[in-house]
Amino acid sequence: xxxxxxxxxxxxxxxxxxxxxxxxxxxxxxxxxxxxxxxxxxxxxxxxxxxxxxxxxxxxxxxxxxxxxxxxxxxxxxxxxxxxxxxxxxxxxxxxxxxxxxxxxxxxxxxxxxxxxxxxxxxxxxxxxxxxxxxxxxxxxxxxxxxxxxxxxxxxxxxxxxxxxxxxxxxxxxxxxxxxxxxxxxxxxxxxxxxxxxxxxxxxxxxxxxxxxxxxxxxxxxxxxxxxxxxxxxxxxxxxxxxxxxxxxxxxxxxxxxxxxxxxxxxxxxxxxxxxxxxxxxxxxxxxxxxxxxxxxxxxxxxxxxxx
Amino acid sequence: xxxxxxxxxxxxxxxxxxxxxxxxxxxxxxxxxxxxxxxxxxxxxxxxxxxxxxxxxxxxxxxxxxxxxxxxxxxxxxxxxxxxxxxxxxxxxxxxxxxxxxxxxxxxxxxxxxxxxxxxxxxxxxxxx
Numbered sequence: 001x002x003x004x005x006x007x008x009x010x011x012x013x014x015x016x017x018x019x020x021x022x023x024x025x026x027x028x029x030x031x032x033x034x035x036x037x038x039x040x041x042x043x044x045x046x047x048x049x050x051x052x053x054x055x056x057x058x059x060x061x062x063x064x065x066x067x068x069x070x071x072x073x074x075x076x077x078x079x080x081x082x083x084x085x086x087x088x089x090x091x092x093x094x095x096x097x098x099x100x101x102x103x104x105x106x107x108x109x110x111x112x113x114x115x116x117x118x119x120x121x122x123x124x125x126x127x128x129x130x131x132x133x134x135x136x137x138x139x140x141x142x143x144x145x146x147x148x149x150x151x152x153x154x155x156x157x158x159x160x161x162x163x164x165x166x167x168x169x170x171x172x173x174x175x176x177x178x179x180x181x182x183x184x185x186x187x188x189x190x191x192x193x194x195x196x197x198x199x200x201x202x203x204x205x206x207x208x209x210x211x212x213x214x215x216x217x218x219x220x221x222x223x224x225x226x227x228x229x230x231x232x233x234x235x236x237x238x239x240x241x242x243x244x245x246x247x248x249x250x251x252x253x254x255x256x257x258x259x260x261x262x263x264x265x266x267x268x269x270x271x272x273x274x275x276x277x278x279x280x281x282x283x284x285x286x287x288x289x290x291x292x293x294x295x296x297x298x299x300x301x302x303x304x305x306x307x308x
Numbered sequence: 309x310x311x312x313x314x315x316x317x318x319x320x321x322x323x324x325x326x327x328x329x330x331x332x333x334x335x336x337x338x339x340x341x342x343x344x345x346x347x348x349x350x351x352x353x354x355x356x357x358x359x360x361x362x363x364x365x366x367x368x369x370x371x372x373x374x375x376x377x378x379x380x381x382x383x384x385x386x387x388x389x390x391x392x393x394x395x396x397x398x399x400x401x402x403x404x405x406x407x408x409x410x411x412x413x414x415x416x417x418x419x420x421x422x423x424x425x426x427x428x429x430x431x432x433x434x435x436x437x
Contacts, residue, residue: 060373062357064407078409084355084373085433086409118408125407165362222396253364259396260365272362273400292407 058082059152061142064292066272068132069164074290075130077113079144079154088122089115091145096130099137099157108133116295118230125293135162165270169289173213173280175204176265178251190250191221191257192232198239198250206247207284212306214238214246217265218275219253231275234296238303245307279306350423352381353413353431356406359399366390367399370425372414375434383416383425390428397428 060080068075077094079087093112097105113126132138138160144152167174179189180202186195198216206213220232232250239248253274255261269276279288279302288302354374361368367390372381390398397412405412411431416423 057378060357062355062406062409064359064403066359066362066403076407078407080355080357080373080409082378083434084375084378084409123408222394222401253400259393259398260391262364266364271364273364273403275400292404 057154059087059142059144059154060084061140061154061156063140063156063158065158067161067165067291068158069161069168070132070135071164072169073130073132074288075113075128076292077126077128077140077142079126079142086123087144088117088124093143094128095141095143096132097139097141098134099139105139108138114298116298118293118295124295127298132160135160165272166276166289167269167278167286169286171286173203173207173215173278173284173286174268175202175207176251176268177202177204178263178265188256190252191219191254192229192250193221196220196232196236196250198235198248201247201249203249203251206249207280209247210282212246212282213278213280214248214303214306215278215280216248216250216275217253217269217271217278218250219257220275221257222254222259231277231294234294234299235277237296238299242303242307246303279303281306349415350417351413351415352379353411354379354381355409355411356402359402359406361399364400365396365398367402370402370414372412375411381414381423383414383423384419384421385428386424386426388427389425395430402428 058081062078062080064076064078065073079090079092081087093110095110096108098108099105109130111128111130113128115124115126117124136159137157139155139157141153141155144154146152181189181199186199189199190196203213203215214235216231216235218231220229235248235250239246242248251263251265253262253266253271255263266274273291275292277290277294277299278286279290281287287306290298290302352372352374354372356370357373357380358371359367360370366387367385370383370385372383373379374381390396402412404410411433413429413431414425415427415429416425418424
């Protein structure tokens with residue numbers, strides 16, 4: 001390890017998800033310690049709820065992942081400019097650090113994320129494939145190269161759990177016995193309008209077929225424009241192409257397809273968010289899991305790999 | 309004064325007292341409503357930068373970067389804010405707003421230890437319609 005790999009990062013103690021924005025020397029920390037079972041993150045205790053008078057940061061990194069753990073992860077991030085507007089498809093580097101107990105940080109690896117357009121327009125997601133080798137506090141330093149070659153730098157910290165809350169990549173797919181369209185009206189099983197046709201076999205029975213399986217847990221009827229709705233459309237398009245080789249299943253999040261009660265599968269799969277898409281091989285092993293939005297460009301090669 | 313006159317007078321006094329209380333209550337209510345109308349609604353429009361907690365439904369808190377200056381706000385979230393049956397703005401949905409930097413507008417009240425979001429809706433970024 002070179003001295004450059006071990007940096008004294010200006011990190012404050014963070015909670016489950018801490019945000020550090022740093023722009024050319026300006027560092028603003030904005031998070032209080034908190035754990036999943038502990039007290040809520042304490043907001044500013046004064047009458048003025050403002051945490052920072054102004055960030056002014058030319059770059060901010062936001063992390064939507066809710067279930068990062070040791071091992072392979074699909075690491076999603078958003079890059080925002082000084083006006084808090086997304087920066088699409090940028091030239092950038094990502095350096096990941098393990099934050100040590102003494103406040104220093106050790107650089108573990110460097111990578112770049114791929115930008116997937118989901119639409120409309122150039123709206124999309126940055127996705128990096130990461131492999132964390134230990135749990136605890138980690139830091140990410142993102143450098144975005146502007147068109148004039150000057151870098152914008154931002155840091156964010158996050159927590160890597162020893163084990164993921166949802167079934168891990170490499171784990172056996174859970175043999176869920178969800179309700180089917182043979183059990184109750186389809187409109188009580190699926191919030192999509194019209195309901196999709198992926199409610200005719202249980203996960204448990206699909207696993208017995210010896211075919212790869214794609215399982216989406218999401219509520220497309222309540223997120224039509226942003227994530228779940230498009231995800232479902234992409235899955236339905238993929239089903240047209242791969243339906244004979246891959247079993248496609250959708251499990252709705254809400255009981256009777258209406259909030260607020262959740263279906264038992266949400267607890268069974270320990271979902272901290274939705275939607276999720278799990279890819280399962282013919283042997284019943286989870287080979288990938290995708291939290292949130294999934295672009296066709298990302299889904300397509302994953303499905304091709306599933307049947308290779 | 310006879311006993312009957314006493315009883316009648318007492319009844320009149322009770323009715324008068326009740327009417328007075330009722331009028332005072334109505335006046336108080338009207339004043340309170342007027343005061344509420346005149347108080348500007350507290351709201352912030354910006355992007356979600358962090359969703360704290362591991363519940364799919366109710367976040368422990370959210371961090372919002374306000375448009376027009378980048379102020380950071382941390383809100384506790386009232387369960388009522390995520391209960392809209394037509395468009396549940398729950399923790400999972402807020403994470404998707406975070407992923408795409410889709411704007412939200414947070415309506416809040418000031419609690420004893422910070423602002424509490426009681427309604428969260430899709431927002432509009434400056435310069436868009």
